[in-house]
Amino acid sequence: MPEKALAGAQVVELSERDLPHNIDAEKSVLGALLVDCEAAQGVFSILGPDDFYSDRHKRIFDAASHLHSTHQSLDQILLSEEIKNRGEAESTGGIDYLDELEDFMPAAGNAEYYAKIIKDKAILRGLHETCASIVSQIYESSQSAKEQQDAAESALFNLGETAAARADFSPIKDDVMLVLDNLDKESDLGFKTGYTDLDDLLIGLMPSQFVIIAGRPSMGKTSFCLNVIRNIAEGLGGEASAKKVGIFSLEVSRLDLVTNLLCISAGVDSQRVRGKKLSPEDHGKITEAAGRLYQKKIFIDDTPGLTVLQLRSKVRRLHRKEKLDLIVIDYLQLMEGTSNESRQQEISAISRGLKGIARELKVPVIAISQLSRKVEDRESKRPRLADLRESGAIEQDADLVLMLHRPEYYLEGGSEQKEKVKNDATVLLLKNRNGPTGDVSLHFIKHLLRFQNRSWRNDGDDYAPSEEAPELAEATSQTADKG
Missing domain, CATH: 3.40.50.300 (P-loop containing nucleotide triphosphate hydrolases)
Structure with missing residues (x-):
């Protein structure tokens, strides 16, 4: 097989593997928002729609985020109506799928834990996508090796910066104790x-x-x-x-x-x-x-x-x-x-x-x-x-x-x-x-x-x-x- 064709096959094989995801965690977070949005609202500071692997989950979370950002209540009826207004009832499964999510939800108090699982999987998918692009560029780009190396480092650096920008808040009680512990050191x-x-x-x-x-x-x-x-x-x-x-x-x-x-x-x-x-x-x-x-x-x-x-x-x-x-x-x-x-x-x-x-x-x-x-x-x-x-x-x-x-x-x-x-x-x-x-x-x-x-x-x-x-x-x- 010619070298370029072989390289293309390697990239296809890399991109067609199952990407990192956890559907159960995604269902649990969405179900928690429907059952007890107040208890689960911390997930909005952790996740964005693109962090979800399932397309229907992306759409549902995007609609829920809109209701949350406009200070509207969030329940099954309001979310279903928002999804209908967007013309996405069929693609998301509508009210029937929201019923399924409510039944799936283990405990609203664990929503942030599940959200962090989803975030970790999203970061891994981003890393996979970046690395696949780097591999593709190696075989297809006319740039010099040095230019490609710089571009690869820049892409990985930007990926890390994006993740760092979404770092969680730290409760002040943790930092107060850290300062007190350090006083005698x-x-x-x-x-x-x-x-x-x-x-x-x-x-x-x-x-x-x-x-x-x-x-x-x-x-x-x-x-x-x-x-x-x-x-x-x-x-x-x-x-x-x-x-x-x-x-x-x-x-x-x-x-x-x-x-x-x-x-x-x-x-x-x-x-x-x-x-x-x-x-x-x-x-x-x-x-x-x-x-x-x-x-x-x-x-x-x-x-x-x-x-x-x-x-x-x-x-x-x-x-x-x-x-x-x-x-x-x-x-x-x-x-x-x-x-x-x-x-x-x-x-x-x-x-x-x-x-x-x-x-x-x-x-x-x-x-x-x-x-x-x-x-x-x-x-x-x-x-x-x-x-x-x-x-x-x-x-x-x-x-x-x-x-x-x-x-x-x-x-x-x-x-x-x-x-x-x-x-x-x-x-x-x-x-x-x-x-x-x-x-x-x-x-x-x-x-x-x-x-x-x-x-x-x-x-x-x-x-x-x-x-x-x-x-x-x-x-x-x-x-x-x-x-």
């Missing part, structure tokens, strides 16, 4: 960044948070994120255990990213590492750092130009396998849109998509973002929320917005003032949906790519000057001398 405070003053403001990075870390070029955005990642992955923020981190690096290659992480962890000059001018002591530090990082659950994807759909697909696969604690994207503006809309609209869609990933997987998502050039045009170079590049939607979607500012960058080279502030860095917490905002002063040691606390209140704080990195102690001493 220290683990639910979120996990620490390793920067004590910042953690005092944040309390911790929380599940489902969408976090923006923004700044102009050369402010150290990626380095700051890598410091946070290293701290979280190694459990240096006081966590009981190290965390699992997924990094999507759209700007920097995996090897460059790992090199930077090694330099930060070892406290070794990044230029000496890249120039391969390491002393025996440096080499030992790098080897030690490599041993530590080797065991950590850090996963890096450096695919350029990802769309939100592609990123979501990759994250879902990794999360199913590893149960990630944190996701980082470097950086947001390098992601690609999927429409012909303006770049501002694309960025808005990307921002919403990343927030959706955070909420779906219940993990914090950090996205690095560029700031507009407006910062350079002002006398004050301190960034503002309005400087977020290309879209105000980023500010709206984010739960936390942090911006990095280093005054040294804007001062003339060789000046005394530039020398005084060369290690100064400020994290501006400009938005905190559930807490205070404020400024956090840090030390930045540029050649080590390290950000440090200015006030060390934790014993053994790895971000304080130590014997491991004497350059840090020297820099701190210089800053302390300034008073």
